[in-house]
Amino acid sequence: MIYVIVENLQGSIRKASIEAVSYAVALSEKLQKPLQGIALGPFKEGELQKLSQYGLEQLIHVTNEAYKDFSSINYTNAVAQVVKDPTVIVLPQGYDGRALAPRLSIRLQMPLLSGIHTLLEPYEQGYKAQRIAYSNKGIETVYTPSQKVIVTLKANSFVPQKKEASLNITTTEVAAATDKERVVGREQFSGKVPLTEANVVVSGGRGLKGPENWGMIEELAQLLGAATACSKPVADEGWRPHHEHVGQTGIQIAPNVYIAIGISGAIQHLAGVSASKNIIVINKDKDAPFFKNCDYGVVGDAFEVVPKLIEAIKRYKGLA
Amino acid sequence: MKVLVAISHVPDTTTRITFTEDKKALNKQGVTFIINPYDEFSLSYAVGLKEQNKAKEVIVLCVGPKEVESTLKKALAIGADKAVRIDTEPKDAFIVAANIAAYAKEQNFDLLLFGKESIDFNGSQVPGMVAELLQLPFVSFATKMEIENGKAKVTREISGGSEILEVELPLVLSAQKGLAKERIPNMRGIMMARRKPVEVIAPTETQPKVETLQLDYPKGRTQCKFIDPENIDELVQVLVNLGALN
Numbered sequence: 311m312i313y314v315i316v317e318n319l320q321g322s323i324r325k326a327s328i329e330a331v332s333y334a335v336a337l338s339e340k341l342q343k344p345l346q347g348i349a350l351g352p353f354k355e356g357e358l359q360k361l362s363q364y365g366l367e368q369l370i371h372v373t374n375e376a377y378k379d380f381s382s383i384n385y386t387n388a389v390a391q392v393v394k395d396p397t398v399i400v401l402p403q404g405y406d407g408r409a410l411a412p413r414l415s416i417r418l419q420m421p422l423l424s425g426i427h428t429l430l431e432p433y434e435q436g437y438k439a440q441r442i443a444y445s446n447k448g449i450e451t452v453y454t455p456s457q458k459v460i461v462t463l464k465a466n467s468f469v470p471q472k473k474e475a476s477l478n479i480t481t482t483e484v485a486a487a488t489d490k491e492r493v494v495g496r497e498q499f500s501g502k503v504p505l506t507e508a509n510v511v512v513s514g515g516r517g518l519k520g521p522e523n524w525g526m527i528e529e530l531a532q533l534l535g536a537a538t539a540c541s542k543p544v545a546d547e548g549w550r551p552h553h554e555h556v557g558q559t560g561i562q563i564a565p566n567v568y569i570a571i572g573i574s575g576a577i578q579h580l581a582g583v584s585a586s587k588n589i590i591v592i593n594k595d596k597d598a599p600f601f602k603n604c605d606y607g608v609v610g611d612a613f614e615v616v617p618k619l620i621e622a623i624k625r626y627k628g629l630a
Numbered sequence: 631m632k633v634l635v636a637i638s639h640v641p642d643t644t645t646r647i648t649f650t651e652d653k654k655a656l657n658k659q660g661v662t663f664i665i666n667p668y669d670e671f672s673l674s675y676a677v678g679l680k681e682q683n684k685a686k687e688v689i690v691l692c693v694g695p696k697e698v699e700s701t702l703k704k705a706l707a708i709g710a711d712k713a714v715r716i717d718t719e720p721k722d723a724f725i726v727a728a729n730i731a732a733y734a735k736e737q738n739f740d741l742l743l744f745g746k747e748s749i750d751f752n753g754s755q756v757p758g759m760v761a762e763l764l765q766l767p768f769v770s771f772a773t774k775m776e777i778e779n780g781k782a783k784v785t786r787e788i789s790g791g792s793e794i795l796e797v798e799l800p801l802v803l804s805a806q807k808g809l810a811k812e813r814i815p816n817m818r819g820i821m822m823a824r825r826k827p828v829e830v831i832a833p834t835e836t837q838p839k840v841e842t843l844q845l846d847y848p849k850g851r852t853q854c855k856f857i858d859p860e861n862i863d864e865l866v867q868v869l870v871n872l873g874a875l876n
Contacts, residue, residue, distance in 0.1 A: 319789055326789075379793075382758065382768045403754075405788045408746075409770040412723070412758025421724070421839035424753040438843060444656070445749045447647040451843040490767040494783075495794035504790030510874045534874055545807075552773070552808045553787060558643045558749055559667045559807060567874040578643045581749075584848065588872050590865070591854070601854050606868055610859035618862045623875065626866050 312338050313393055314400040316349040316361070316369075317407065318377065320496075323357055325470075325507045326402035328364060330463050332470035334400040335365035337430055343397060346370060350388055351377030358479055365473035369480070376486035379493035380406045386413040387487040396420070396458065398430065398437075403462035404506070411462045421454040427467035430459070445558045445581035465506050466564040499553065508537035510567045513556060513583075515541040517572020517593060517612055521549035526616045527571065533623050539563070541573045557582035572612045575600025592616065631685045631740040631777075631799075633676045636730050636756070637705055638666040638720075638748040639698040649845040656750070656845075665701055667812075668745025668805050670708075675775070675810035676743055677709035684777060685741075687711050691733065693726045695719060699828055706823035707815035713826065718833035721841070723751070727759030728835035734764060741782075744804045746771050754804070761802035769795055773808035 314334035316327045331347060338345035347369035349358055358369060372388050389410070393399065399414065401407040403425045415422035423430075426439040435455040442464065443450035505511065512531040514524060524538075531538045538554060545555035556563050558581035568586035572593060573579060580603055583589070589604040596609045608615055624630035641647065641661045648657040665673065679685035690710035692698045695717070702713040716729045734742060742764075744757035754770070761768035773792065774785035782797045787806050815823075857864050869875040 324789060380788075382761065382770070386762065405771055405786075408754040409758050409768055412727075412755045413762040413768070415724075415755070416727075416759050416762035422753075422755055423840060424723075424755055441752075442848075443751055443845065444641070444647045445643075445752060446848060448649065449846045449848055450751070451846075452840055453843045454840045456839065488767075490798055491769065492796045493793050494796050496788075496791065497793070498791040506789065534869070536874075553792075555807065562752070567869070567872050576644075577646070581643070589851070590868070603851050604854050605851055606865070607854040607856050608859050608862075608865060609856065615859045615862070618859070619865060622862045622866045623869070626863075626870070626875065 311394060311396055312341065312343050312345045312398045312400070313396050314345065314347050315389065315407070315410070316347055316358070317402055317404055318349065318351045318353060321352060321354040321357065321378070323353070323360060326404045326465050328361070328470045329465070329468045330400050330402040331361050331366050332364045333429070333463050333468045335473065336471070337398065337400065340429060341398070341432070344368070348372070348389060348392055350385060351375070359477060362475050362477035363472055364470055365475045366477055367475045368478055371479050371481045372484050373481050374483050374486060381491040382409040382413055383488055383490060384486045385410050386417055388484045389414060390417050391484050392482070393418070398458070399460045401460070401462045403464050407462050411460055415460050420458040420460045421456045422460045422462070423452050423454065424462045425464045426452070426461050427464045430461060442585060445562065446584045447581060464564065466566070503535065503537040505537045505539055505554065505556070505561055506563060508565050510534045510536035510569070511539050511556070511563060511565045512536045512569045512571070513539035513541065513573060514544060514571050515573030516543045523613070524550065526620060530616060530620055533620065533627070541579055570600055570604070571616060573600060574598045575603055631679065632738060633679060633685045633688045633741045633743065634734055634737070634739040635669065635673045635676050635688060635690045635705070635710065635743045637669040637673065637690055637692050637701065638745070638750065639663050639692055639694055639701040640666045640748055640750045643667065643749065653844045653846065654842060663701055665704055666745050666748045668747060670812050671805040671807060671809040672743035672745060672803070673705055673708055673710065674813045675805065676741070677813060678810055679777070680709065689714060691716070691730060693718060693720045693729050702828055703823050704815065706826045707819040708813050709819060711826065713828040715828060715830050716833050717830050718836050722838035723753050723755035723759060724839045725835050725837070727756045727763060729833050730756070731760045731763035732834040733831065734760070740799045742766070742800065742802045744802070746804045746806045757802055757804040764802070766800055766802050767797045768802040769797060770804045771806040772803045773806050775803065775809065
């Protein structure tokens with residue numbers, strides 16, 4: 311049996327889980343093995359049914375209230391109790407998946423292939439797949455001789471395929487094992503698009519000269535439904551919060567479109583963003599290294615180009 | 631408290647990565663190695679605990695061959711009390727985790743600190759595996775921690791926000807940026823590091839579960855298409871074509 315774990319983000323299913331479900335459906339067809347989804351904790355009314363649009367037919371829902379908060383211990387116990395003879399377990403490589411997958415790997419004695427972006431392929435005695443290594447500077451083909459394997463799927467690497475199915479949800483209860491990892495508070499970053507899930511990211515660098523100039527970055531992001539990000543010096547200066555820092559020591563992202571404004575494109579920055587499918591660079595220095603590592607470039611002063619771009623988008627949208 | 635900081639020996643962030651001819655390994659020639667930056671947040675945090683008299687001993691550990699001792703020495707210069715090297719090739723995350731867990735089992739650590747991932751294999755596997763092997767609580771992507779009366783209050787990054795957890799010690803934690811500011815070793819630290827011990831111990835696990843078949847370079851970007859800032863509507867059209875604007 312192949313299993314796919316659906317992350318519970320305060321009762322909602324996020325994009326990363328839909329990608330994982332769609333990936334698991336494709337894998338189930340390829341390996342000719344049945345697939346079951348696993349969801350833990352309370353979800354919003356009708357939320358889990360949405361997975362039927364992506365070809366999922368069977369789902370086990372562990373309904374205990376206790377699983378509304380992620381706990382690596384409790385989730386590991388619950389998943390280990392629910393699975394029966396698992397061959398592959400698929401998880402999104404998100405914040406929870408990165409804590410859960412390695413625990414499950416030990417508990418179930420299934421090797422872990424993490425952050426993979428290709429469909430698992432039978433190879434010799436086991437499986438192989440590809441993943442990013444060296445912070446986007448390399449692609450690693452990994453192999454495990456095991457017949458049983460856990461994989462975490464890199465965000466934005468698998469395009470969900472719509473496929474209508476009739477979804478049968480089985481509910482069950484598994485008592486939560488401990489309260490050793492107790493969530494006592496939560497803070498959402500002002501209702502914006504989460505950086506790691508965003509289709510489009512608008513990012514600003516030192517070229518913007520100061521935090522007071524971020525208004526146009528936010529306006530552009532809002533027009534594009536994009537998340538905002540920044541380079542390391544900007545976060546280090548305290549112009550923007552650390553959770554917006556993308557780069558080798560910040561967050562690694564792979565959006566469809568990355569727009570870099572006033573960022574020179576140092577190798578450490580590229581390491582965090584070069585997995586983006588398309589990169590657009592706006593910089594007044596025509597020799598900025600980023601222009602050698604992008605798809606589209608505008609050589610010009612951000613303080614002239616960005617307001618012009620905002621106006622042009624508004625015209626396009628019929629807002630101006 | 632007794633604190634373990636497990637570190638990885640990784641290529642410097644500015645390194646141009648090249649692979650060996652057989653495409654199986656990193657070409658180490660001319661590469662400067664550093665403490666994995668995320669592990670360094672943990673190390674700095676642990677050294678801070680010592681300064682506040684909350685930690686008695688900070689032990690820094692690395693699984694790897696002799697060459698990783700240069701990186702362990704840097705960690706000693708930053709302020710760890712003692713270094714331990716487990717003498718085996720870190721062929722996969724399981725080997726690293728199994729050896730760390732076997733060592734930690736004998737030591738009664740109150741805190742076992744890691745980075746959220748290493749910048750070479752970016753796997754995020756080792757800390758969770760160690761937590762499970764030792765049956766300990768685990769908080770990943772920690773950006774803040776306060777310890778009072780044997781309990782930790784930890785802030786963890788989540789999708790689009792953060793959450794705060796209360797966790798009893800002993801605890802396994804993986805650091806995200808924010809946990810502590812990096813520390814630069816001073817002259818005194820470097821001098822003192824020379825006298826601090828590096829204990830070498832034999833591995834308990836040497837069989838990997840996952841292997842690298844091949845390493846390739848990512849596809850480079852085809853040439854940048856330049857758009858005249860005077861013709862900004864062309865950029866709008868690009869955004870439309872890429873599905874960024876509708």
